[in-house]
Amino acid sequence: MALTREQIAMRVAQELQDGYYVNLGIGIPTLVANYVPQGMDVMLQSENGLLGMGPYPTEEQVDADMINAGKETVTAIEGASIFSSAESFAMIRGGHVDLTVLGAFEVDQEGNIASYMIPGKLVKGMGGAMDLVAGAQNIVVTMTHADKRGNSKLLEKCTLPLTGVDCIRKVVTDLAVMEIKDGAFHLLERAPGISVEEIREKTAGKLIVEGDIPEMKFN
Amino acid sequence: MAGFDKVVSSYEEAMHGLEDGMTVIAGGFGLCGIPEGLIAQIVEMKTRDLTFVSNNCGVDDFGLGLLLQDKQIKKMISSYVGENAEFERQFLSGELEVELTPQGTLAEKMRAGGAGIPAFYTATGYGTPVAEGKETREFNDRNYVLEESITGDFAIIRAWKADKTGNLVYRDTAMNFNPMAATAGKITVVEVEEIVEVGELKPTEIHTPGIYVNRVIQGNFEKRIERLTLAK
Numbered sequence: 001m002a003l004t005r006e007q008i009a010m011r012v013a014q015e016l017q018d019g020y021y022v023n024l025g026i027g028i029p030t031l032v033a034n035y036v037p038q039g040m041d042v043m044l045q046s047e048n049g050l051l052g053m054g055p056y057p058t059e060e061q062v063d064a065d066m067i068n069a070g071k072e073t074v075t076a077i078e079g080a081s082i083f084s085s086a087e088s089f090a091m092i093r094g095g096h097v098d099l100t101v102l103g104a105f106e107v108d109q110e111g112n113i114a115s116y117m118i119p120g121k122l123v124k125g126m127g128g129a130m131d132l133v134a135g136a137q138n139i140v141v142t143m144t145h146a147d148k149r150g151n152s153k154l155l156e157k158c159t160l161p162l163t164g165v166d167c168i169r170k171v172v173t174d175l176a177v178m179e180i181k182d183g184a185f186h187l188l189e190r191a192p193g194i195s196v197e198e199i200r201e202k203t204a205g206k207l208i209v210e211g212d213i214p215e216m217k218f219n
Numbered sequence: 220m221a222g223f224d225k226v227v228s229s230y231e232e233a234m235h236g237l238e239d240g241m242t243v244i245a246g247g248f249g250l251c252g253i254p255e256g257l258i259a260q261i262v263e264m265k266t267r268d269l270t271f272v273s274n275n276c277g278v279d280d281f282g283l284g285l286l287l288q289d290k291q292i293k294k295m296i297s298s299y300v301g302e303n304a305e306f307e308r309q310f311l312s313g314e315l316e317v318e319l320t321p322q323g324t325l326a327e328k329m330r331a332g333g334a335g336i337p338a339f340y341t342a343t344g345y346g347t348p349v350a351e352g353k354e355t356r357e358f359n360d361r362n363y364v365l366e367e368s369i370t371g372d373f374a375i376i377r378a379w380k381a382d383k384t385g386n387l388v389y390r391d392t393a394m395n396f397n398p399m400a401a402t403a404g405k406i407t408v409v410e411v412e413e414i415v416e417v418g419e420l421k422p423t424e425i426h427t428p429g430i431y432v433n434r435v436i437q438g439n440f441e442k443r444i445e446r447l448t449l450a451k
Contacts, residue, residue: 047322048248048395056448064251064442065393071249072448082391084398084426085248085274086330089323093343117348122307123319125299130349131323134342165346 002174003191003216008142010035011216012101012172015140016042023047023092023132025102026070028142032101043079045097047128049088052080069128092128093135100136102129104143104168106158109205111168111180113141114160126163133164145173145202152204154178154185175199177216184208189216225385225435226414230260233408233436237266237373240293244329244369245273245283246376246400249302250445252393253282254410256438257375262286270294272369274325274396279303281443290314296369298322302445321349324366326399331368333402333431338367374404377438378427381411382418385432386425394426401427410438 003011009031016022016036023045024030036042044053046068053068054075061075068074076082091097104115113133116126133139146152154171171178176199177189184206190199192215200207227233234257237243243261247253258277261269262285269292276295277284284303286292294316301307309315320328321343331339340363344350354365376397379390387409389397401407414437 046392048251049392056450058450062444062447062449063391064444065391067249067251067392067445071251071445073444073446074448076391082394084394085322085326085396086399089326093323093341112346122301122311123317124301125297125319126321126349127299128322130321130347131343134345135323162347 001191001193006031007218008172008174010218011177012140012142013037015099015170016040017098020098021045021051021096023097023100023136025129027103029101029103030070045088045091046074047088047092047132049083049085050074050076050080051083051091052077054080089128089131092131095135095137097136098138100132100139101142102132102139104141104153105160106153106155107141107143107168107171107180108155108158109180109184110157111166112158113163113168114158115163117161119161129163133167139168139170141168141171143171143173145175145199152202154203154205156205175202186210187213189214191216223384223429225429225432226383227434227436230256230436233257233410233434234260234264236406237261237264239266240268241266241372242270242272244371244374244400244403245271246395246397247273247275247282248392248395249275250277250282250443252377252389252395252397253277254375254377254408254438255440256436257408257410258283258285261291262289265289265291267291268293270296272296272325272329272371274298274322275302276300276306277303278445279305287315294318296320296325298325319349326396328366328369329396329399329403332370333399336368338365340365369403371404372406374400374407376400376407376409378409378411380413380415380420381409381432381435382415382420382429383435384417385409385429385435386420387411387427387429387432388420388424389426398427401431406433407431408434408436410436412438412440
């Protein structure tokens with residue numbers, strides 16, 4: 001079975017390490033915060049200027065001056081810090097954030113990512129995505145393996161305008177976990193019950209399969 | 220301290236000198252930390268052909284979106300826009316020019332502009348539509364794009380507290396772009412929640428020193444929430 005959005009987030013959460021500073025994008029990446037392994041401390045960075053983002057507020061805690069990068073009301077955890085947008089992007093562009101998780105429309109075998117613009121549709125903007133992909137050392141992309149019409153989103157070459165070049169090394173989809181290196185997608189894990197053949201069929205870019213591919217494990 | 224008294228008593232005085240065709244840098248992220256009363260004053264003044272440098276462009280009936288109704292904005296320099304129908308209509312019909320700029324690059328453009336740095340290299344946007352027509356250069360085996368800084372005829376920002384000399388403290392994430400915007404205006408106008416006496420703010424807690432600030436006005440904020448999300 002293909003993974004649900006929550007399961008994709010659960011699998012990405014396995015990439016976390018104790019003491020990590022992490023930036024989570026909008027959508028599936030946001031859900032990763034719900035699956036931080038017990039006993040592990042991570043500090044969430046929100047690019048509007050908050051390090052140490054906490055859960056959504058109760059009605060009593062709601063404060064118009066406390067929002068995240070998705071413009072949602074949030075809280076700050078103990079030990080959080082708040083700073084300007086320039087400081088926030090100094091952290092991001094300076095490579096100080098340990099892990100960035102974001103969504104995409106397309107990723108290709110060279111590690112290029114397209115995530116902000118579909119020509120012919122209204123362009124809303126890249127927000128902080130271009131800074132994040134250019135600055136982070138460690139980026140995980142989450143998305144469905146194929147679009148609703150079955151077209152692969154893992155390509156030989158991105159067709160949409162790029163958000164960043166040669167920057168994506170890991171992709172977690174509803175079907176598989178893949179590493180991008182040497183101009184190819186390397187299959188690391190498959191979703192429970194999903195065959196290597198199905199993944200191969202839905203991967204338009206070059207896919208390398210070496211040895212037995214284990215199923216993802218969820219605790 | 221008379222020479223350093225930046226406090227003005229009316230919005231007319233606060234925005235005095237704003238003319239058609241000027242560039243205005245505005246603080247705020249979404250509807251958080253925006254100078255609501257200064258925006259309302261620009262609506263009142265009917266100033267036209269303005270270029271706004273701001274991360275976002277408000278919503279239909281609030282924030283900078285209010286300036287779209289009377290077509291006062293000619294160009295937006297922003298990282299994320301289109302939270303409002305009128306914006307979309309004017310953009311698609313070609314009435315409104317939009318220069319999409321990555322959020323970190325936008326913050327740095329303001330910061331550099333205020334610091335007298337005309338341009339800087341950044342890896343952000345290399346190989347993307349953002350880099351088209353711009354100079355690129357390699358440093359330590361990585362490619363970078365040359366981005367020019369931004370200054371404005373006016374900067375309009377919001378702070379939490381100001382003393383009468385214009386030293387500012389921001390509140391929580393309403394800080395966002397405000398400190399950089401404050402430095403990048405020829406005339407920087409601050410709308411604040413509270414004006415305090417000189418000496419009440421500790422020198423070490425001041426986020427923006429008064430040297431950047433020209434005018435301070437006591438504001439009255441609605442503080443609208445764009446996306447109310449609550450704990451389950």
